[in-house]
Amino acid sequence: xxxxxxxxxxxxxxxxxxxxxxxxxxxxxxxxxxxxxxxxxxxxxxxxxxxxxxxxxxxxxxxxxxxxxxxxxxxxxxxxxxxxxxxxxxxxxxxxxxxxxxxxxxxxxxxxxxxxxxxxxxxxxxxxxxxxxxxxxxxxxxxxxxxxxxxxxxxxxxxxxxxxxxxxxxxxxxxxxxxxxxxxxxxxxx
Amino acid sequence: xxxxxxxxxxxxxxxxxxxxxxxxxxxxxxxxxxxxxxxxxxxxxxxxxxxxxxxxxxxxxxxxxxxxxxxxxxxxxxxxxxxxxxxxxxxxxxxxxxxxxxxxxxxxxxxxxxxxxxxxxxxxxxxxxxxxxxxxxxxxxxxxxxxxxxxxxxxxxxxxxxxxxxxxxxxxxxxxxxxxxxxxxxxxxxxxxxxxxxxxxxxxxxxxxxxxxxxxxxxxxxxxxxxxxxxxxxxxxxxxxxxxxxxxxxxxxxxxxxxxxxxxxxxxxxxxxxxxxxxxxxxxxxxxxxxxxxxxxxxxxxxxxxxxxxxxxxxxxxxxxxxxxxxxxxxxxxxxxxxxxxxxxxxxxxxxxxxxxxxxxxxxxxxxxxxxxxxxxxxxxxxxxxxxxxxxxxxxxxxxxxxxx
Numbered sequence: 001x002x003x004x005x006x007x008x009x010x011x012x013x014x015x016x017x018x019x020x021x022x023x024x025x026x027x028x029x030x031x032x033x034x035x036x037x038x039x040x041x042x043x044x045x046x047x048x049x050x051x052x053x054x055x056x057x058x059x060x061x062x063x064x065x066x067x068x069x070x071x072x073x074x075x076x077x078x079x080x081x082x083x084x085x086x087x088x089x090x091x092x093x094x095x096x097x098x099x100x101x102x103x104x105x106x107x108x109x110x111x112x113x114x115x116x117x118x119x120x121x122x123x124x125x126x127x128x129x130x131x132x133x134x135x136x137x138x139x140x141x142x143x144x145x146x147x148x149x150x151x152x153x154x155x156x157x158x159x160x161x162x163x164x165x166x167x168x169x170x171x172x173x174x175x176x177x178x179x180x181x182x183x184x185x186x187x188x189x190x
Numbered sequence: 191x192x193x194x195x196x197x198x199x200x201x202x203x204x205x206x207x208x209x210x211x212x213x214x215x216x217x218x219x220x221x222x223x224x225x226x227x228x229x230x231x232x233x234x235x236x237x238x239x240x241x242x243x244x245x246x247x248x249x250x251x252x253x254x255x256x257x258x259x260x261x262x263x264x265x266x267x268x269x270x271x272x273x274x275x276x277x278x279x280x281x282x283x284x285x286x287x288x289x290x291x292x293x294x295x296x297x298x299x300x301x302x303x304x305x306x307x308x309x310x311x312x313x314x315x316x317x318x319x320x321x322x323x324x325x326x327x328x329x330x331x332x333x334x335x336x337x338x339x340x341x342x343x344x345x346x347x348x349x350x351x352x353x354x355x356x357x358x359x360x361x362x363x364x365x366x367x368x369x370x371x372x373x374x375x376x377x378x379x380x381x382x383x384x385x386x387x388x389x390x391x392x393x394x395x396x397x398x399x400x401x402x403x404x405x406x407x408x409x410x411x412x413x414x415x416x417x418x419x420x421x422x423x424x425x426x427x428x429x430x431x432x433x434x435x436x437x438x439x440x441x442x443x444x445x446x447x448x449x450x451x452x453x454x455x456x457x458x459x460x461x462x463x464x465x466x467x468x469x470x471x472x473x474x475x476x477x478x479x480x481x482x483x484x485x486x487x488x489x490x491x492x493x494x495x496x497x498x499x500x501x502x503x504x505x506x507x508x509x510x511x512x513x514x515x516x517x518x519x520x521x522x523x524x525x526x527x528x529x530x531x532x533x534x535x536x537x538x539x540x541x542x543x544x545x546x547x548x549x550x551x552x553x554x555x556x557x558x559x560x561x562x563x564x565x566x567x568x569x570x571x572x573x574x575x576x577x578x579x580x581x582x583x584x585x586x587x588x589x590x591x592x593x594x595x
Contacts (some may be wrong), residue, residue: 014529049360050370051361051362051364051375052360052361052364053360053363053364053365053366053371054364054371057364057365057366057371059368059446077462077463079461081365081367081368082365082367082368082369082461083366083367084461084462084463085463088194099241107488107489108489127367130346130492131342131343131346131347131492132342132343132344132345132346132349133343133464133468134462134463134464135464136466148464148469149464149466149468149547150339150343150463150468150548151482151485151548152547152548164219164485164548165482165484165485165491165492165495165548166492167488167489167490167491167492
């Protein structure tokens with residue numbers, strides 16, 4: 001008896017769901033889900049963006065360097081946006097060697113004249129295109145150029161990849177000669 | 191009496207006594223577990239050591255590119271017992287990985303990943319991934335040369351991802367190179383992740399207690415006949431393991447504290463100069479060797495290298511399905527057992543290759559290590575392929591397994 005009473009107390013009259021009602025409910029569930037997803041994405045955006053470079057980091061866009069004191073064959077490393085940049089005053093041999101490389105079969109083909117605005121100055125972002133180590137100074141690698149010590153990538157006197165795991169040539173940053181002496185690396189932003 | 195009535199009051203509201211009985215003291219445990227089963231509890235012990243020492247180190251550390259290196263030296267020289275906290279923490283990472291590696295290899299040998307323990311195994315691999323991320327970010331915090339360049343190399347791995355890679359790396363750095371923003375966020379995450387790991391460890395234990403422990407014979411057991419209560423049998427055995435562990439751990443902490451560290455990391459980070467020879471911490475060396483061994487695919491080398499490195503761990507996810515043998519434990523699988531030990535030796539060889547410079551050679555240049563690295567990488571993945579082949583095509587004839595323990 002108690003069992004029957006129990007069942008009776010909890011049984012509901014059968015609810016007949018009309019097909020329209022069902023699709024209405026589906027729509028409401030979908031719409032709620034979609035709005036929630038957009039809401040969560042929107043709320044996440046400021047958190048994600050907070051990881052991107054901040055204004056003070058972006059403001060370090062350019063570096064000016066006086067290259068007049070740099071003798072033939074000398075190289076300096078200057079910081080630009082926290083990254084090292086090699087400025088090499090190339091010797092005639094180094095230029096000749098780079099020009100000779102133009103004709104070789106290169107992993108990442110590029111002409112030396114497109115990589116150096118003035119043939120005697122080679123400006124390179126000193127970050128190995130493999131995994132971001134700083135290559136060693138000029139003369140350290142095969143082909144008379146730069147050797148990345150981390151995984152053995154060899155770059156030539158034009159900063160082109162010639163041997164090893166790096167996929168691309170050393171990047172040439174945007175630069176201009178403001179005058180005969182002053183080299184400006186980078187572009188002002190904002 | 192008072193205690194008993196208090197516990198009754200509590201148990202009526204939160205059944206603690208019941209939980210402790212069913213999941214700890216009286217938890218049925220296979221009676222033949224050997225010492226390789228100690229390494230799970232040891233790993234938990236390591237996690238607790240790391241959380242405790244890490245918390246107290248954080249009270250003296252400063253996550254600022256200009257202050258971090260000096261803060262670590264301040265901990266070493268000025269803070270009372272700071273040297274002990276730091277050496278416990280730094281060597282703790284090493285011993286944490288040792289226990290975890292043995293724990294994983296034990297699972298692979300005795301078939302602890304096989305049905306019905308796949309989810310338990312997967313959660314374990316997730317813990318391993320989290321552990322590697324945490325260790326990597328922790329290693330950046332002293333802001334020495336190895337910290338800095340390790341961070342540069344590992345974060346640069348992301349740049350191999352097509353299309354979004356370059357943007358992604360800048361986003362992770364918070365700048366155009368590894369720098370102060372990177373250090374700051376790595377510190378925050380290094381503080382957070384261990385607690386995440388702790389949470390996932392609880393899920394790992396939940397999954398374990400749902401399916402119960404595997405055993406050296408790898409057979410399903412009759413829990414009335416073959417199991418004994420966890421307490422006192424395994425509490426005592428685990429405690430004994432902790433004792434042995436502490437002897438070895440303390441020997442390093444007190445007598446060889448810098449054995450596993452790189453001298454270059456006592457040079458402050460210099461973004462303008464890469465050390466001549468970057469090496470990761472020993473526990474990453476085999477994977478680092480896999481990464482470097484892919485160098486023969488031209489401009490695809492980098493991407494494929496990264497994929498191979500991730501796959502070296504990711505392949506563990508499908509291991510439960512690669513192994514088709516009706517027998518779990520390698521005790522009764524002569525061929526798998528041999529492959530397993532080749533695999534273990536191969537991992538050590540990969541570690542050795544990873545420790546050496548990329549262009550190193552042996553026998554007067556006759557044997558470039560890159561060739562050894564490629565061969566070992568092939569053997570590493572070959573293990574998983576062969577394990578599938580010998581079991582899926584019934585090449586291996588397992589020995590008869592016992593009916594009960």
